[in-house]
Amino acid sequence: xxxxxxTERIIKMHLNRREPxxxxxxxxxxxxxxxxxxxxxxxxxxxxxxxxFIVNMFGGRWEHDWRQYVMPKFAEQIGRDFDLDIxxxxxxxxxxxxxxxxxxxxxxxxxxxxxxxxxxxxxYFAELTPENVPNMADVIEPAILKGNTAVTGMLAPLVIxxxxxxxxxxxxxxxxxxDERFKGQLGLYKITNSAATMMAxxxxxxxxxxxxxxxxxxxxxxxxxxxxxxxxxxxxxPLLSQGQVAVAPIDLGExxxxxxxxxxxxxxxxxxxxxxxxxxxxxxxxxxxxxLGFDYINFVLSxxxxxxMAENWLIAPTNKTVELPEELQKWPLQPEVVSQAIRFDWxxxxxxxxxxxxxxxxxx
Amino acid sequence: xxxxxxxxxxxxxxxxxxFIFMILPITNMVEMSFRTPGISAPFGDAYTTMHYxxxxxxxxxxxxxxxxxxxxxxxxxxxxxxSYPIAWHMSKAKGMKAVLLYACIASPLMTGxxxxxxxxxxxxxxxxxxxxxxxxxxxxxxxxxxxFTQGLVxxxxxxxxxxxxxxxxNNALRNISPTLIEASSSMGANRREVFRDIILPLSxxxxxxxxxxxxxxxxxxxVTPALLGGQMVSYMPTLIIGELTGTFQWPFGSALAIVLSxxxxxxxGLFTALTSRxxxxxxx
Numbered sequence: 342x343x344x345x346x347x348t349e350r351i352i353k354m355h356l357n358r359r360e361p362x363x364x365x366x367x368x369x370x371x372x373x374x375x376x377x378x379x380x381x382x383x384x385x386x387x388x389x390x391x392x393x394f395i396v397n398m399f400g401g402r403w404e405h406d407w408r409q410y411v412m413p414k415f416a417e418q419i420g421r422d423f424d425l426d427i428x429x430x431x432x433x434x435x436x437x438x439x440x441x442x443x444x445x446x447x448x449x450x451x452x453x454x455x456x457x458x459x460x461x462x463x464x465y466f467a468e469l470t471p472e473n474v475p476n477m478a479d480v481i482e483p484a485i486l487k488g489n490t491a492v493t494g495m496l497a498p499l500v501i502x503x504x505x506x507x508x509x510x511x512x513x514x515x516x517x518x519x520d521e522r523f524k525g526q527l528g529l530y531k532i533t534n535s536a537a538t539m540m541a542x543x544x545x546x547x548x549x550x551x552x553x554x555x556x557x558x559x560x561x562x563x564x565x566x567x568x569x570x571x572x573x574x575x576x577x578x579p580l581l582s583q584g585q586v587a588v589a590p591i592d593l594g595e596x597x598x599x600x601x602x603x604x605x606x607x608x609x610x611x612x613x614x615x616x617x618x619x620x621x622x623x624x625x626x627x628x629x630x631x632x633l634g635f636d637y638i639n640f641v642l643s644x645x646x647x648x649x650m651a652e653n654w655l656i657a658p659t660n661k662t663v664e665l666p667e668e669l670q671k672w673p674l675q676p677e678v679v680s681q682a683i684r685f686d687w688x689x690x691x692x693x694x695x696x697x698x699x700x701x702x703x704x705x
Numbered sequence: 706x707x708x709x710x711x712x713x714x715x716x717x718x719x720x721x722x723x724f725i726f727m728i729l730p731i732t733n734m735v736e737m738s739f740r741t742p743g744i745s746a747p748f749g750d751a752y753t754t755m756h757y758x759x760x761x762x763x764x765x766x767x768x769x770x771x772x773x774x775x776x777x778x779x780x781x782x783x784x785x786x787x788s789y790p791i792a793w794h795m796s797k798a799k800g801m802k803a804v805l806l807y808a809c810i811a812s813p814l815m816t817g818x819x820x821x822x823x824x825x826x827x828x829x830x831x832x833x834x835x836x837x838x839x840x841x842x843x844x845x846x847x848x849x850x851x852x853f854t855q856g857l858v859x860x861x862x863x864x865x866x867x868x869x870x871x872x873x874x875n876n877a878l879r880n881i882s883p884t885l886i887e888a889s890s891s892m893g894a895n896r897r898e899v900f901r902d903i904i905l906p907l908s909x910x911x912x913x914x915x916x917x918x919x920x921x922x923x924x925x926x927x928v929t930p931a932l933l934g935g936q937m938v939s940y941m942p943t944l945i946i947g948e949l950t951g952t953f954q955w956p957f958g959s960a961l962a963i964v965l966s967x968x969x970x971x972x973x974g975l976f977t978a979l980t981s982r983x984x985x986x987x988x989x
Contacts, residue, residue: 431950431951431953432950434950434953435747435949435950435953438746438747438953439747459953525850531936532947532951533947533950533951566937567853567935567937568935568937569852569853569935569936569937570935570936570937571935571936572931576932579823579826580826580852583826583827583830583831583832583833584830584831584832585826585830585831585852585853694952695952695954698947698951698952699952702939702944702947703765
């Protein structure tokens with residue numbers, strides 16, 4: 342089969358995915374039940390990967406694009422079918438912890454560094470080097486995370502979006518969110534989202550004694566209330582689109598999507614420095630398909646996919662060899678801009694997170 | 706167990722399902738709620754009562770628990786008020802009218818909870834149909850901020866749970882013999898007395914399961930308060946999810962879940978005790 346035809350077949354298969362037909366007779370029901378029970382009793386996951394290569398991805402446009410445009414290329418490269426495990430970092434980490442480091446659900450994983458840091462010291466991940474992931478030789482230095490347990494494959498800028506028809510004077514930076522003119526017009530993330538964690542640490546540093554000054558940070562956010570707290574960016578988009586909120590920190594890619602839909606929206610790169618969602622990729626040390634995990638990360642770091650993500654998602658490339666085309670120059674994706682983003686040590690952050698989350702829930 | 710008793714054999718799949726998917730997980734959760742916090746694992750090796758001590762000695766958790774139970778109570782009572790007249794009309798309907806009424810009542814169950822919530826988001830938007838209508842009628846001068854209010858959360862929950870109240874009440878009303886109503890009327894009872902002394906007590910076998918079903922579902926509701934309430938107010942389910950998946954404090958999250966479950970069982974038990982005489986009367 343020609344490569345194009347094969348790719349087309351894989352795409353069609355995923356766009357028209359149907360449940361496999363199965364006649365549920367008493368016999369095969371009993372067989373299936375017995376099999377599942379036996380697997381459970383042995384402590385093995387009650388599902389079989391078969392020949393399918395599974396990776397995780399966020400939902401919404403992320404899933405759609407990854408399934409339709411990106412993964413078919415990798416599936417063709419490795420000659421195997423693929424599937425996506427759709428969810429969020431917190432659910433994935435819960436599953437990994439429940440499974441343990443010896444029983445990973447799939448070969449490679451994408452996580453915010455916040456989540457990578459939670460389990461990187463527990464023997465889950467293989468060390469990533471240019472030998473097993475050749476494209477790592479071309480990534481920017483900050484993309485290689487502690488102990489070589491992960492490499493940042495996507496940097497998603499977090500900017501302040503505002504409705505141009507509802508806001509007469511746009512905010513210049515994070516501190517402007519406390520301006521009286523935005524009272525009752527803000528939408529923010531839930532504290533379980535790393536964006537809210539980063540903003541709280543920034544507020545602790547800006548208004549208080551340091552990033553671990555959670556009392557000051559939470560007290561400052563209390564001043565902004567009441568405001569809706571949203572789990573993830575895709576939930577914030579409809580609120581901005583409908584004008585339910587006029588100002589919100591949000592993933593840059595969502596701004597582009599709204600602008601393309603004709604919504605009167607613009608954004609500012611905060612003068613104090615933008616924040617970034619850093620999506621890092623790791624390989625599970627004990628996966629039987631470890632090599633495919635390395636190949637997958639190498640594929641994600643390739644100039645082709647890095648450029649594709651920049652063009653379609655406004656993701657800042659971490660591969661230095663990627664040249665941004667002219668039409669992307671208006672967005673804050675350049676290495677010199679991204680390198681000025683406020684970054685956090687997630688090991689330190691995780692230490693204060695339980696206290697921060699608890700205080701936030703009680704206070705706001 | 707022998708082949709001489711096939712009824713017991715037939716019950717095995719049901720018993721196995723309940724054991725595997727209900728008894729085992731709940732037992733596991735109870736055990737986890739007594740575990741020490743884990744550092745690099747979901748929970749530690751030792752056992753402790755510290756999580757319950759923390760919940761029971763902290764007014765914040767009591768407040769959140771009380772808010773959850775009272776909100777569920779308000780949703781249940783509103784559901785009852787809305788559902789009873791609907792169930793009454795359904796019990797009288799025949800033929801195509803009955804089919805249409807059933808379809809209308811079941812329709813909220815045919816769409817996913819996320820779709821329903823986003824529907825409410827659109828309806829309650831500043832420029833949505835609710836505000837547009839109120840503005841057009843001259844009832845309000847400026848759009849109301851309906852989204853992210855407790856009122857909208859309760860309204861949306863009532864919308865979702867009405868079928869769970871209507872259907873059992875409808876069944877109970879259909880079981881009331883018309884001769885009873887005719888007899889009481891012929892003995893001089895007016896319509897109000899007939900309803901109060903005959904119909905309402907005899908429909909209680911439908912009201913009782915409907916109220917319990919709606920209450921239990923409302924206490925455990927997570928998606929609707931999270932989306933339409935905008936996380937501005939904490940409820941137990943959102944708190945539990947936060948502990949389980951936000952800070953990964955599985956033992957503490959399990960303890961919160963057990964406290965919520967036990968509280969719900971106590972409320973249901975109290976309701977059952979208070980209404981037991983009415984139930985006995987209606988059965989008699």
